[in-house]
Amino acid sequence: MVKTYAYGFPRIGKNREYKKVIESFWKNKIDENDLVSELQHLEGEMENTYSKNVDSHPSNEMTMYDKMLDTAIMLGFYDPQTTEEYYELCRGKNALEMTKWFNTNYHYLVPDLSTIETNPYKNPKFKITGENPHLIGPFTFLKLSKGVSKELFGLYLTNLAYIYKEIISEFDTVHIDEPAFVMDLDYLDITLIKNCYDIICDNDTKVNVFTYYEDVDWLDNLVKLPVDGIGLDFVNGRNNLKNIISMDRDSLSDKTIFAGFVDGTNVWRTDVKYVNTYTYHLSNIFGEVVVTNAGPLYHLPVTLKGESHFSHFLFKHLSFATEKLQELNDIKNDDTSKYSKYVGEWNNLVVERLDNLKDDDFVKSLNVTERRKLQDSILNLPELPTTTIGSFPQTKEVRVNRLHHTKGKIDSNTYTKVVNEFIADAIDIQEDIGMDVLVHGEPERSDMVEHFCQRMHGMASTTNGWIISYGTRCYRPSIIHGDVTRSEKPMTVKEIEYAQTLTDKPVKGMLTGAVTIMAWDYVRKDIPVEKVAYQIALALQDEIRDYEKAGIKMVQVDEPAFRELVPIKKRYYGEYFDWAIKSYNLSVNTSPRTQIHCHMCYSEFNEIVNEINQLDFDVVSIECSRSGGEIIEAFENIDFKRQIGLGVWDIHSPAIPSKDDMVAILKRALKVIPRKQFWINPDCGLKTRGWDETKKSMKNMVEARKEILGE
Numbered sequence: 001m002v003k004t005y006a007y008g009f010p011r012i013g014k015n016r017e018y019k020k021v022i023e024s025f026w027k028n029k030i031d032e033n034d035l036v037s038e039l040q041h042l043e044g045e046m047e048n049t050y051s052k053n054v055d056s057h058p059s060n061e062m063t064m065y066d067k068m069l070d071t072a073i074m075l076g077f078y079d080p081q082t083t084e085e086y087y088e089l090c091r092g093k094n095a096l097e098m099t100k101w102f103n104t105n106y107h108y109l110v111p112d113l114s115t116i117e118t119n120p121y122k123n124p125k126f127k128i129t130g131e132n133p134h135l136i137g138p139f140t141f142l143k144l145s146k147g148v149s150k151e152l153f154g155l156y157l158t159n160l161a162y163i164y165k166e167i168i169s170e171f172d173t174v175h176i177d178e179p180a181f182v183m184d185l186d187y188l189d190i191t192l193i194k195n196c197y198d199i200i201c202d203n204d205t206k207v208n209v210f211t212y213y214e215d216v217d218w219l220d221n222l223v224k225l226p227v228d229g230i231g232l233d234f235v236n237g238r239n240n241l242k243n244i245i246s247m248d249r250d251s252l253s254d255k256t257i258f259a260g261f262v263d264g265t266n267v268w269r270t271d272v273k274y275v276n277t278y279t280y281h282l283s284n285i286f287g288e289v290v291v292t293n294a295g296p297l298y299h300l301p302v303t304l305k306g307e308s309h310f311s312h313f314l315f316k317h318l319s320f321a322t323e324k325l326q327e328l329n330d331i332k333n334d335d336t337s338k339y340s341k342y343v344g345e346w347n348n349l350v351v352e353r354l355d356n357l358k359d360d361d362f363v364k365s366l367n368v369t370e371r372r373k374l375q376d377s378i379l380n381l382p383e384l385p386t387t388t389i390g391s392f393p394q395t396k397e398v399r400v401n402r403l404h405h406t407k408g409k410i411d412s413n414t415y416t417k418v419v420n421e422f423i424a425d426a427i428d429i430q431e432d433i434g435m436d437v438l439v440h441g442e443p444e445r446s447d448m449v450e451h452f453c454q455r456m457h458g459m460a461s462t463t464n465g466w467i468i469s470y471g472t473r474c475y476r477p478s479i480i481h482g483d484v485t486r487s488e489k490p491m492t493v494k495e496i497e498y499a500q501t502l503t504d505k506p507v508k509g510m511l512t513g514a515v516t517i518m519a520w521d522y523v524r525k526d527i528p529v530e531k532v533a534y535q536i537a538l539a540l541q542d543e544i545r546d547y548e549k550a551g552i553k554m555v556q557v558d559e560p561a562f563r564e565l566v567p568i569k570k571r572y573y574g575e576y577f578d579w580a581i582k583s584y585n586l587s588v589n590t591s592p593r594t595q596i597h598c599h600m601c602y603s604e605f606n607e608i609v610n611e612i613n614q615l616d617f618d619v620v621s622i623e624c625s626r627s628g629g630e631i632i633e634a635f636e637n638i639d640f641k642r643q644i645g646l647g648v649w650d651i652h653s654p655a656i657p658s659k660d661d662m663v664a665i666l667k668r669a670l671k672v673i674p675r676k677q678f679w680i681n682p683d684c685g686l687k688t689r690g691w692d693e694t695k696k697s698m699k700n701m702v703e704a705r706k707e708i709l710g711e
Helices: 017-026 032-053 067-074 083-091 138-144 150-168 187-200 240-245 272-283 321-332 348-355 368-379 396-406 412-433 493-500 514-519 529-549 570-587 606-612 630-637 659-670 691-709
Strands: 097-100 107-110 134-136 173-177 206-210 229-233 256-263 288-294 456-460 467-470 473-475 479-486 508-512 554-558 595-600 619-622 643-647 678-681
Touching: 017 032, 032 321, 067 083, 067 107, 067 134, 067 138, 107 467, 134 150, 138 150, 138 187, 150 187, 187 206, 206 256, 229 240, 229 288, 240 272, 256 272, 256 321, 272 288, 272 321, 288 321, 348 479, 348 529, 368 595, 396 412, 412 493, 412 691, 456 529, 479 529, 493 508, 493 529, 508 529, 514 529, 514 570, 529 554, 529 570, 606 630, 619 678, 659 678, 659 691, 678 691
Parallel strands: 134 173, 173 206, 206 229, 229 256, 256 288, 508 554, 554 595, 595 619, 619 643, 643 678
Antiparallel strands: 097 107, 456 479, 467 473
């Protein structure tokens, strides 16, 4: 009988207790003792859930905000003396840069080691506890940090290896995550890893190393590392299982394989019969087989319990984090009774529309240069126009209004009245400050993806299916379970049309792109991924055409996840970009008179600017403030004819950026990007900010523009 193991259980809590307790500390509603006590209680609940379902699990999985930052502190790169100083690194004026964790919608804080020496190991601020502590591995930590040159990488890694050796020497067993092992690595990388683990494992501690999200291309060397156990992803890794089964068995007989057969990134049930067929083969190869999840479970909601609104047919095919643990137990007991293959609901009209798509459907009738001339004559915008990304602060009144309407406590007229009052106030504020292109503020939207999923057929939203995107920021992914069509009426036009009646300045229509909807939801697996993308794109195209009928001249179709879904391995880039670019261009293939905006944020875009340039938008806005303007350099080397807005303030921090801070970013950007192509905007939407800081920041942004123009 195989053993079971699980890791990465969501720390958010069944009712978002994690978010509530930390934000209560930020608001001075509780003190540090209460904060620590509540987080320890949450960690205890996680461990109890593990213990009820699986044979073993790691400890030390809780964090006060971010595990990469915790690791940097543990290693002595940062040394906050108080909890307040810790949170300054997370969300203060000089907060660490934030970006996506591999190809997921989880974000991490990026340690900057460029100005820090490789300090010797200090007593960690965050004590490592438990019998099997969970650590981010040294190679992954360095690979995902910034400021370490190629020349110094090996030296840093060797120094860290000795530090890790000292850290783990206190424990019998440790769990080390090394997802960077699945990246495109060269001979030098592999040599450095071998040297690193020769040092780390030179003691009596049992070391288990976990890889996930993709294949490990150097399996023959990985299995020779002096570690005791190896975790492989047999769900997202296309070739791991085939490659490991074909290897020389003599080299594997003393290893434990942590076989990742239970999907940690999607919600569909595991085929127990399939898994047990292959665990039998693995048991003839490895010394011990332990079945586990393929990737950390924090990409999933805590539990299906309470999601009673799903149809019985859909519900029986789903599995959230707690249910994934139960699946591991089913595998152990060879219980195949809960699994049946899912086939999504078909819509013949959608299928026919997709089948009739031709090459011209993915190409606009006018190129971007000709469109610019047409749009300039229509919009008549000033030089360096200012705008925001879309959302404005979600006040308590707005949230309560939406909740009461959802629960039937107020009628639609009362709900609409509150929404329209918010929109009117938002328009007035923007006009008073002097913004050039306005937004309606999105008071009707709980989330930029969920709002659309609730208005499309073929998708299902959860009641309490919250997951963490970064820090305490939570959202509820929906489930794409069938062919996607728009509901019978427009999804967003009413509010934008009302906002436009209040001003002579252009108001942007606001949509979320197909790639981001897919990245931030759980996608069906019974049809090719590109078909799902094109279905959503056609629904968005229909919405843009309705905007045009309503007289809206500017539409923003956001793709913040465009970089996020890029495969980890470059050999898979082509197939991804083919459908991702086509889906965007299909969605915006409407009148060339309509100016199309796109927003992207908090990812490493430098490597894919050529692919971004193939998206047929007219204006793109990209995060710039936390990354220090590094994205600017990427546009120096391409023929970029589109317009661009580089974010001049970090909206994930409550700090109000000064006019001078913004001017510095603008001056740097305008050395590379011509004024006639440049816009001024924040990094991202402003939903999580307060009105006071938002208004002050917008005023500073307008003043920064005036200084640049010499007014």
